[in-house]
Amino acid sequence: MFDEYLRSVLIFAGIHVIAAYSFYVPFKTGQISLGQAGFMGVGAYAAGIVTAKLGLPFPLGLLAGGVAAGLVGVGVGFPALRIRGIYLLLLTLGFAEIVQVIILTWDYTGGAQGFQNIPFLENALVWIYAIVAVLIVFFARLERSSLGRAMDAVHEDEMAAEVMGVDVVRVKLFAFGLGAFIAGLAGALFAHYSTYVDSVTFNILIGVEILMFVLVGGGFSYWGPLFGAMFLSLLPEFLRALRDPMELIPVSWTENAPWNRVYEVVYEFLDFENEKRLIVYGLVLVVMMILRPQGLITRNTMRPFRFVQRRMHDA
Amino acid sequence: MLGQQLINGLMLGASYSLVAIGYTLIFGVLRLLHFAHGEVFMVGAFIGLHVVLWFAFANIYVAIAGAMVVTALLGWIVARFAVQPVDKGYPLAPLISTIGVTIVLQNLAINIFGGEQVAFPETIEQILYRIGPLTISSVQIFILAVALLSMAALWLFIDRTRMGRAIRATSESHETAALLGVDVNRVVVVTFVVASALAGIAGVLDGVKNSAITPHMGLEVAVKALVVMLLGGLGNVPGAMVAGILLGMVEILTASYLGTSVRDFFTFVILILLLLYRPTGLFGTRTIESG
Amino acid sequence: MPESTASPFLRAAGLTKRFGGFHALRDVDIEVRERAIHAVIGPNGAGKTTLFNLLSGVMAPDSGEIAFLDRPLGRLRPHRRAALGIARTFQNIRLFGHMTVLENVMLGEHWRIYPSLWRSFVKASLHRPLGEAREETEMRRRALETLEFVGLADRRHVMATDLPYGEQRLLELGRALAMEPRLLLLDEPAAGMNIRETEDLDALICKVRDRGVTVVLVEHDMNLVMGISDRITVLNFGDKIAEGSPSEVQLNPAVIEAYLGEEGTL
Numbered sequence: 001m002f003d004e005y006l007r008s009v010l011i012f013a014g015i016h017v018i019a020a021y022s023f024y025v026p027f028k029t030g031q032i033s034l035g036q037a038g039f040m041g042v043g044a045y046a047a048g049i050v051t052a053k054l055g056l057p058f059p060l061g062l063l064a065g066g067v068a069a070g071l072v073g074v075g076v077g078f079p080a081l082r083i084r085g086i087y088l089l090l091l092t093l094g095f096a097e098i099v100q101v102i103i104l105t106w107d108y109t110g111g112a113q114g115f116q117n118i119p120f121l122e123n124a125l126v127w128i129y130a131i132v133a134v135l136i137v138f139f140a141r142l143e144r145s146s147l148g149r150a151m152d153a154v155h156e157d158e159m160a161a162e163v164m165g166v167d168v169v170r171v172k173l174f175a176f177g178l179g180a181f182i183a184g185l186a187g188a189l190f191a192h193y194s195t196y197v198d199s200v201t202f203n204i205l206i207g208v209e210i211l212m213f214v215l216v217g218g219g220f221s222y223w224g225p226l227f228g229a230m231f232l233s234l235l236p237e238f239l240r241a242l243r244d245p246m247e248l249i250p251v252s253w254t255e256n257a258p259w260n261r262v263y264e265v266v267y268e269f270l271d272f273e274n275e276k277r278l279i280v281y282g283l284v285l286v287v288m289m290i291l292r293p294q295g296l297i298t299r300n301t302m303r304p305f306r307f308v309q310r311r312m313h314d315a
Numbered sequence: 316m317l318g319q320q321l322i323n324g325l326m327l328g329a330s331y332s333l334v335a336i337g338y339t340l341i342f343g344v345l346r347l348l349h350f351a352h353g354e355v356f357m358v359g360a361f362i363g364l365h366v367v368l369w370f371a372f373a374n375i376y377v378a379i380a381g382a383m384v385v386t387a388l389l390g391w392i393v394a395r396f397a398v399q400p401v402d403k404g405y406p407l408a409p410l411i412s413t414i415g416v417t418i419v420l421q422n423l424a425i426n427i428f429g430g431e432q433v434a435f436p437e438t439i440e441q442i443l444y445r446i447g448p449l450t451i452s453s454v455q456i457f458i459l460a461v462a463l464l465s466m467a468a469l470w471l472f473i474d475r476t477r478m479g480r481a482i483r484a485t486s487e488s489h490e491t492a493a494l495l496g497v498d499v500n501r502v503v504v505v506t507f508v509v510a511s512a513l514a515g516i517a518g519v520l521d522g523v524k525n526s527a528i529t530p531h532m533g534l535e536v537a538v539k540a541l542v543v544m545l546l547g548g549l550g551n552v553p554g555a556m557v558a559g560i561l562l563g564m565v566e567i568l569t570a571s572y573l574g575t576s577v578r579d580f581f582t583f584v585i586l587i588l589l590l591l592y593r594p595t596g597l598f599g600t601r602t603i604e605s606g
Numbered sequence: 607m608p609e610s611t612a613s614p615f616l617r618a619a620g621l622t623k624r625f626g627g628f629h630a631l632r633d634v635d636i637e638v639r640e641r642a643i644h645a646v647i648g649p650n651g652a653g654k655t656t657l658f659n660l661l662s663g664v665m666a667p668d669s670g671e672i673a674f675l676d677r678p679l680g681r682l683r684p685h686r687r688a689a690l691g692i693a694r695t696f697q698n699i700r701l702f703g704h705m706t707v708l709e710n711v712m713l714g715e716h717w718r719i720y721p722s723l724w725r726s727f728v729k730a731s732l733h734r735p736l737g738e739a740r741e742e743t744e745m746r747r748r749a750l751e752t753l754e755f756v757g758l759a760d761r762r763h764v765m766a767t768d769l770p771y772g773e774q775r776l777l778e779l780g781r782a783l784a785m786e787p788r789l790l791l792l793d794e795p796a797a798g799m800n801i802r803e804t805e806d807l808d809a810l811i812c813k814v815r816d817r818g819v820t821v822v823l824v825e826h827d828m829n830l831v832m833g834i835s836d837r838i839t840v841l842n843f844g845d846k847i848a849e850g851s852p853s854e855v856q857l858n859p860a861v862i863e864a865y866l867g868e869e870g871t872l
Contacts, residue, residue, distance in 0.1 A: 160701075
């Protein structure tokens with residue numbers, strides 16, 4: 001259906017979306033984690049052990065990845081209850097680093113050589129987008145549920161939420177664990193698409209990137225992670241795709257100076273292999289934070305779309 | 316053996332301290348985690364290298380001066396164009412913005428200097444001094460001297476100058492500082508400039524020490540310096556100085572007795588234990604004080 | 607008012623809370639009767655808000671005991687006290703600003719509908735995946751009733767922070783009422799309200815009491831306090847200096863002395 005390249009771009013974008021939702025859940029209760037890459041690592045290795053080492057089918061591996069990461073997540077969630085802000089950021093960063101070191105030194109899964117020969121998942125695209133669809137439905141419902149409101153309340157004012165009857169401790173732990181579970185799914189999917197993971201695969205820059213997906217997309221709407229991860233994953237491809245219309249420009253228009261030079265520079269700039277593209281990506285981030293610090297999507301952005309539904313309920 | 320390791324630890328720690336001081340200054344004044352600070356360190360190393368390569372007359376002192384000037388300018392650019400225009404009402408937005416700067420700087424460096432490790436030429440004649448059982452090289456003495464001098468200069472700046480006082484006042488409270496007639500925006504810019512220049516020095520020293528630099532060197536130092544900042548206490552500049560050297564020594568000792576992979580594990584276990592049981596660091600958090 | 611029965615509705619004994627060397631509350635006893643409007647007054651810094659923090663579980667006392675319906679509360683966390691029927695408002699309004707008025711009130715109903723987090727998770731994820739849980743519709747209906755009661759029904763889709771000050775106070779009250787509490791702690795509900803709003807609030811608090819809710823009220827507006835309270839406790843620098851009916855308290859020399867120099871008179 002798609003050519004191989006486009007397929008792989010979409011697969012990675014989908015994994016990014018799932019990872020972004022894994023950040024979104026704890027963020028909904030005000031917990032900021034730089035360690036989601038660590039949970040992805042836990043999920044990837046747990047799933048890899050189940051499929052590659054034990055020879056069990058992929059769905060079991062996927063489940064194992066999610067559950068293992070989720071359990072570790074609850075474990076990290078307990079200390080996370082006591083701290084917030086920059087301290088929590090550092091705690092989760094430290095956690096991700098520790099995961100990396102353990103991966104590096106664990107010989108059973110290849111240690112520094114990496115975990116090799118993880119079975120390839122044939123229809124990864126279908127699996128990934130099925131999970132994305134389930135997540136979107138879930139978060140749409142969460143948004144209009146008591147639990148979702150309780151999470152928002154904890155984000156805004158823990159004391160007021162607690163006085164209103166919200167069990168803040170359990171809600172935060174739950175959010176951290178669920179976020180880790182989703183990150184574990186993302187890790188398991190990644191491992192079975194690339195068939196190889198090592199300690200560098202889930203380094204802290206990945207954790208930073210996940211945070212960026214959500215905050216660029218907008219952390220206060222469940223559409224934010226989807227848009228943010230898609231936008232930032234596909235932006236480089238859009239830039240590259242701009243070369244196709246450029247090639248339609250008749251050569252006679254651009255053969256003379258200075259146009260030939262301009263053409264060359266722009267053409268090269270849009271090249272996928274070129275780090276200049278990432279420079280643009282970084283600049284886009286800075287400019288976005290200046291122009292739209294709340295992220296692309298906010299609750300207000302989506303408000304008009306809820307109009308119909310509100311009319312139904314108001315009667 | 317132990318004494319020798321402690322000297323090596325001191326070397327490693329001195330560069331952690333220099334980078335961590337910058338973090339601490341910026342955190343003290345803006346409550347901002349300046350994510351790109353490690354990249355400023357990397358840029359400093361490359362500028363130092365190229366000053367040495369390009370100019371026949373250049374020695375290591377010129378290289379350090381050159382790196383300081385360029386990173387100070389970089390600090391100014393980051394403050395004016397990536398931090399100040401961002402709305403403070405969104406606490407995470409400046410962080411993301413500096414992440415953007417990180418990506419820009421790292422890829423600019425890869426673009427200009429190439430993605431590979433490059434050798435840092437020998438700029439100081441290697442002379443080994445023996446003091447009892449210990450061996451100290453001229454390079455080590457140089458690094459330590461420059462690092463300590465820079466920290467002393469910073470201390471004088473914070474303690475004795477008008478701008479230093481303004482920085483201290485701003486780290487207490489922006490409102491109060493503004494009421495006292497401090498131009499807070501200028502203080503923020505100056506803080507970035509000073510912090511970045513220190514990171515620039517640290518970058519060159521790192522090149523001298525390891526004889527090689529890469530565009531990827533920023534991240535590891537940045538993460539370690541974050542640990543140091545916390546260890547010393549958020550916003551506590553003298554704390555960061557001491558904590559940097561402490562972490563350097565601990566790392567060298569664990570690496571030599573337990574192996575390098577255990578070293579990082581150990582570092583981050585310390586980080587997590589600190590966060591849980593002593594989030595104010597070893598020496599307490601404070602607003603920027605002279606000591 | 608029914609006279610005090612054998613076991614009081616709310617009883618606090620020997621409450622003490624220190625901040626450093628400063629006594630915010632010192633050995634304070636207080637008894638609140640069911641269906642009463644009980645005011646707690648005193649100059650600034652008398653310890654009124656600290657008392658509320660101890661009653662609602664936001665802070666733990668250094669010593670002393672609180673019993674609600676004969677049940678010692680000990681170190682029960684705030685959400686468990688909420689489940690027992692204790693609700694409160696905050697002096698420095700603490701609404702959820704990113705939520706609408708309606709959502710704020712719906713949050714107040716949280717514990718009643720979903721005492722179990724797992725059940726709420728299952729409801730949120732599995733039950734009728736594309737529609738809305740029946741409980742949600744029910745909650746919305748009840749929240750609207752509550753909003754009508756406090757007079758904010760037509761403002762239900764406004765963001766909480768966009769409300770004017772007086773209406774924010776009303777919303778705090780509504781959010782607390784949505785919890786269907788047996789005991790309602792109101793911390794300066796009239797602060798920042800104009801005279802007309804205060805009069806409406808006066809009537810509203812009486813209506814709340816008539817619904818069977820016991821009200822404990824911290825308030826500086828003495829007209830309001832004297833007009834609606836059944837009983838008044840007076841605190842000064844952490845000590846209880848007087849207790850009694852409004853007329854008793856008004857004539858108490860210790861009270862008059864404590865208020866000398868304070869703006870306004872009794």
